[in-house]
Structure formats: structure tokens, C-alpha cells
Amino acid sequence: MADQTLIRKQTTVEPATKPERTSWEEWRGEVTALTRRWFLQLVRERLNLLLSITQPAIWLLFFGSALGRAIDRDAIGTSNYVGFMLAGVIAFTVVTNTVTGAMPLLWDKETGYLDKLLSMPIARSSLIVSRFLFQFALGTAQVLLVFLVAVATAVDVASGPVGAIVILAAAGLLSMALTALSTALAYRVPSHGTFFAIMGFVTLPLVFLSNAFVPLDSMPPWMAIVARLNPLTYAIEAMRILVLDGWDGSVVRALAVLGLFAVASLAVGAYEFRRHTGERVR
């Protein structure tokens, strides 16, 4: 019974002469199923779930209260240290997520589970899109919580509710770009050892050679130049200005740079993924 309906549907949707394609409905079903797999794994690990979601909020409180007193208010240009830190903590969170977020893809690849998935009639893109959706949802939950904590403690978002949404979008954009890059790396490397070696090498400089915790103006000139080349700086800049100062032309400029970075990263990610699955048939 069941297979008859299935077969009839397939033959009407795609006669054998037409190039093979996944229908929109099928694609949505695939992405839903794969995303469900990621979420089930997360919710079964309670501690992982709890720490993942609350970590940025805890960091903000810790930095805000403990370090706040030790920081020179003039150097950061505001008396609101928590407000200053908010953008940095969000960016730091996104970076951490991208490292841990590529791990399941690495396991799937190394254990051979990816092969099993690739032998099924699914669009290659479903694999990546499901991971992006998962990362995006997790990231949004984290950022929302850290935002609520910030607002509850000391911070007034200068750009108002619309600004808050733009901040969320900027975090999402950054997350997408970095996830694309770490995904590309995960498919590229011969094994997870290399992946973690490269990630360990890159992440700290990425965060500390940006304006995450120190404003560009307080940096030695060489450092400020390096930080200007760091895409993280633009994401943080946009978010920080929206929190502290409200709407401003430089926000648009920073967001534009961030957008370009995201597009380039997605292209690299798509290329690497196709290359890796290309050793197989198409």
C-alpha cells in the first residue's frame, strides 16, 4: 500500500527522462529529520545543553562585575562596562560555537556515518543546511539570554528594539560565516586532530586580535591594524555601537563588511563540501 503511493508520487513528480531532482517537500523533510537528529543529541545531554545556553550570560555577569571595577572607564569610552562587554561576549560565544559545532560533522565523516547518509536519496545541501539551522537556533537562544541578562542588570540598548533585532541578525550573520568556514575545514582535514590543532591555533588570536575586550583606540598601532583586518572586529563594532550609541553610519559600514565576509565564507564552505562529497559520485 505504502510503497504504491510512494511510487506513484515519484513517477508523477519526475518522469525518468527529466533530470533527477529532489522536490521541495522532500528537501524540507530531509532537513527536518536531520535537524531533529542534532537537537535530540543536544537535549539528551542535559549538562551540555545547560552550559551551552547559559555560558555567555554567565561570562557577561562575571566579566561585568569582576573586571568592571578594574577597567579604566576612559579607555573603553563608556561608564557602562557590561554594555561594552556585551558585543565582545556575543562574538566570543559565536566563535566557541563554531569550534564545537563542527565536531558532530567530523565524527560523522570519520566514523563513516556520512557515507551512510550519502547513500540515501537526499540532497547534499540538506546535510549542511540542517547543521546551520541547528547552530543558528542554539546561537539565537544563547544571545537572547545574554541580552536579557544584560538588559536586566545595567544595559539600555541605545538603538531600541529594532536595534536589538539587528544585533541578533549580526550575531547570526557572524555565526553563519564562521560555521561555514569551520565546516569547510572539517571536511578538508584528514582527521579531527588536524582540525583541533588549527582551531586551537586560530581562535585565540581571532578573539584577542579584535576589539572584543579592548577598544581599537587603546591598542598599540600594529595591533589595531591587524584587528582592522579581522572580520570579528566589524561584527563587534556594529553590535557595540548599536548598544552604546544607537544608530550611526559606521554601523551600516560594519554590517556591510560583515555581510561580504559571510558571503565569501559560504562560498568557501559550499566549495569544500562539494569537493569532499565529489570523490563519490556527484
Place this chain on the structure above:
Amino acid sequence: MTRVIDTESLTRAFGERLAVDHLDLHVDSGDIFGLLGPNGAGKTTTIRMLTTLLTPTSGTARVCGFDVSGQPGEVRRRIGYVMQSVPWQVNRLLKAREIVEIEAALHHVPRHTRRDLVDEALDLVGLLAHADRTIGEFSGGMHKRLDLACGLLHQPELLVLDEPTLGLDVQSRHRVWDYVVGLRDKGVTVLLATNYLDEADRLCNRLTIVDKGSSVVTGSPTELKRAVAADVVQVATAAPHRLQAAIAGEPWVKNTVLTESNELHIYVEDASVALPAVMRLSLAHDLRLERVAYTQPSLDDVFLLHTGRELRDLEVGA
């Protein structure tokens, strides 16, 4: 009869070495077709090409009427594939039912029939009672049965099983065999890779013996064994070479092979003629016999005769 698998000179090289070497396979609808061969024979590599996971170096393969390189998507829609070892660790936190549901969705099983099919599949392999346990708690046999349940969800035209009983205990092996027999009765076409003789003999109606990437011989188990001889006399003696020389040329001898364990296998049409003759000749040549037995030839004899090696030994060594 429609052809479900059709390969022509299918070849795959890894660097210099040919893992699969000009393999011709023809599997008809309804066959339980065996790929029997020792470890490293190229069974998995063949399967990876047929399931569109690996590009052939040369040659062609059509599965369910579609070329694996030209229309891999069409092939994937029509096959079920149970890997040699599905890495369950990546899903260890998921429940058995969830895994099967996800697989069903990935095979585009329509939502309204999915629930029933999932239950049915779990029931078929005897896991319905364990459907809500996380698979991290499962035994090796249960993992394999879960994989088998997933292979059939979308009622594929071809089910590919790569060494489905490897490393299983006797009881679990029998459950898997029952499952394959059930498939045969339903008319599902199965490609079964194995290095167990008894498994191929028991389940397959046709098989190809593969060794070093090439097909050695193809036929039904009965045909293959019958072609070897009607009976095989196995003699253990301290001087097998001398015995081999002594019986050479006798009219009742079809063939002789000395195994790696130094047993002489004498292939004959009638053991009742051969046994007294062996006795007589060993007495005449003053050869002490340690053990004499006769049986019908097994697939091991088929392999031995064609390759000069024993599959059984290779198995133990592996």
C-alpha cells in the same frame, strides 16, 4: 526477469592496486545473490560503487536500470544499504524508534504511513519491545538488527547487505538468516556480501566467488559444488605428496588438491569406489593414513579448487 544489477568490467583502483578488477555481475530480480570472498577480496569496494559512494575507475554499473555514475540519485532512491559496520556511536543518545523514524524521513517515506512502517520494521527484526531505549544500551546483535530494520523501510528494489553477520554470536546470526529468508519469500532482491561459506550456501540462490578483486566463478551453490565433484575424500597422512603421486592418473580421480593444512582432498564421482582404492594404494605404497573421511564438496572446495587456497583458513587468519 529484470536485471537489477548489471556491471561490465567494473574496476576500481586505489593508487596502483586494483581493489576490483574487471568484475561482471548480473543479478536478476528476486535473486539472493552472494558475493563470497575472503577479507580484502573487494566486496565492500564493489558495493560502494554500486551504492554510488565511490566512482568506478573504469567499466560500467547499472543498478535498477540506472547508471551509477550518470544517475546516482535514481539509484539511491531504489536501494537499501546496510553497511558492514554502521557507526552507532554517533547516534548513541537516540532511541531506536527515533533512528528508524529519521531514516524513514530521509528515504522520503510519506508522513502518514511512516508511523506504521517504523513499527513494522522494528517488529520484523524483533526490536519493537526495545523501541524506546537509547541505542547506547544495545548489544552488537541489536545494533545489526536495527540497521537491517532501516534498510527495508522504503521497500527498496534492491537491498545490499555487507557482511550482515560479521562478529555476531550464533543466536544473532540465526536471526539475521531468518530475516534474509523472509526477504527471499517476499521476493526482495538482495546482494549479500559475506566471507562465510555456510551463510552463502544457506541463503543464496546464486553467487559469485571473488578473490583479489576478480570473479573466480559464478553459479548456484548446488551447481558450483556439483561441478567440483560428487564426493570429496579427505585424507590426512604424514606423506600427502606421495599419496597424491600414487593415485595420480587413476580413472576414478577427478582432481586432487593439497590444502594448506597438508590434507589431501581427492575429488571423485563416487566415494564408494574411491575409498577402497585409496586404502589399497596406500597399503601398496606403504603409506600410513591418519584420517580418512568423505563428504559432499562444500563451497570451500569450490574456492580451493579455483584458487588453491582455503577460504576457511583465510577466515581464521583474518
